[in-house]
Amino acid sequence: MPTCRICGTPLHTFLDLGHHPLSSAFPAPAEAPGAACDAFRYRLAVGRCERCALVQLTDDIPHGYRPYPGYPYHSSGSTVMREHFRATGRHLLRTELSGTHTPFAVEVGCTDGVVLRCLADAGVRTLAFEPSGYTGHGGIRVHRAFLTAASAREAVAAEGPAQIVYAANTVCDIADLPGLFAGLDELLAPGGVFVFEDPYFGEIVGRTAFDQFYDEHRYYFTATSVRALAERFGFRLVGIERLPVHGGQLRYTLARAGRRPPSPAVAELLAEEAGRGLTDPAVLAAFAGRVDGVREDLVALLEELHAAGRTVAGYAATAKSCTVTTYCGLGPHLIPYICDSTPAKQGRLTPGARIPVRPPDAFAAPYPDYALLFAWNHAAEIMARERAFRAAGGRWILYVPGVRVV
Numbered sequence: 001m002p003t004c005r006i007c008g009t010p011l012h013t014f015l016d017l018g019h020h021p022l023s024s025a026f027p028a029p030a031e032a033p034g035a036a037c038d039a040f041r042y043r044l045a046v047g048r049c050e051r052c053a054l055v056q057l058t059d060d061i062p063h064g065y066r067p068y069p070g071y072p073y074h075s076s077g078s079t080v081m082r083e084h085f086r087a088t089g090r091h092l093l094r095t096e097l098s099g100t101h102t103p104f105a106v107e108v109g110c111t112d113g114v115v116l117r118c119l120a121d122a123g124v125r126t127l128a129f130e131p132s133g134y135t136g137h138g139g140i141r142v143h144r145a146f147l148t149a150a151s152a153r154e155a156v157a158a159e160g161p162a163q164i165v166y167a168a169n170t171v172c173d174i175a176d177l178p179g180l181f182a183g184l185d186e187l188l189a190p191g192g193v194f195v196f197e198d199p200y201f202g203e204i205v206g207r208t209a210f211d212q213f214y215d216e217h218r219y220y221f222t223a224t225s226v227r228a229l230a231e232r233f234g235f236r237l238v239g240i241e242r243l244p245v246h247g248g249q250l251r252y253t254l255a256r257a258g259r260r261p262p263s264p265a266v267a268e269l270l271a272e273e274a275g276r277g278l279t280d281p282a283v284l285a286a287f288a289g290r291v292d293g294v295r296e297d298l299v300a301l302l303e304e305l306h307a308a309g310r311t312v313a314g315y316a317a318t319a320k321s322c323t324v325t326t327y328c329g330l331g332p333h334l335i336p337y338i339c340d341s342t343p344a345k346q347g348r349l350t351p352g353a354r355i356p357v358r359p360p361d362a363f364a365a366p367y368p369d370y371a372l373l374f375a376w377n378h379a380a381e382i383m384a385r386e387r388a389f390r391a392a393g394g395r396w397i398l399y400v401p402g403v404r405v406v
């Protein structure tokens, strides 16, 4: 029986989406099905810890794989995300770093470094802990290691303690959370804070956004579970902000115990989660039922369009698209191609479903009748950019929170 990665208590599995390929394993067309990177499958199932309420994938993915050199995700690739990270940098300067003489800020897993760049431009000393070989850090200094007690001691010896450690879309994928907290304990100044943002499980349930479940997200946090996690390691949850990006994220602020009173937003969200019964078995069972319903509706719509001779293309070969195509059993028969702006994916096939990935130019040459929007979290930005598609009679298919054509 799967157990909680933090406290060892058995997990209650409430959603099982079947066996999935790795969401970043895009085979070349010449690779036979089942060859090389395309062969691996893991069970994509989600459970809730009966004791600490932490929602997590039930199965471990046995590889030391992500992110790899050439990793196709860039945190600032979207205009909305670039502006979000710049605003985050300004926010941290205003709140946590104002009034500190020669402040030192650390980011865990900084991808292309937008937040640290913003801080460095304001005179803050910065350092990223980034174990991958990825080098697109915009001139930011990088310590090629996970943040652990040992690597934190090295950084403190060279730089002194940090006023802030920040992480975006990273903590949800860190296998060794005890190691991370040991590193934070070494690295943070006594009054320092750990600020991190990740997809919010409350939004996933509220929107039936089951495609947020994939191999690179091990944990799906709530205020309730983050409070328990922080307290287990000597920290306290003292701040919470709701962020509109990525289909609904939360930004959590953790401080050492006794250093800072929690903001009113913390108690408010804890009460809201308790009122919703967010991780109660009946609520989770209802959520799993809605996920099934989305699959039925989406498959029925795509088969109906296919039977009527309509063309359907996918838009954005995201990690989320891998969960959708695999769980719904969609392949080139119903979606002949997916357009995506990431050069590393173009000319390849999507994981498992083996749907060809084409560059963005292919979208208009000619436009399909319908486009299934896998990057629904960027819907407003994409629909504005692709307004000629709708003007030409094209229609978008969305599946979050339910299947609809717009």
Ligand SMILES: [Zn+2]
Binding pocket: 004, 005, 006, 007, 008, 009, 049, 050, 051, 052, 053, 054
């Ligand atoms: Zn637990």
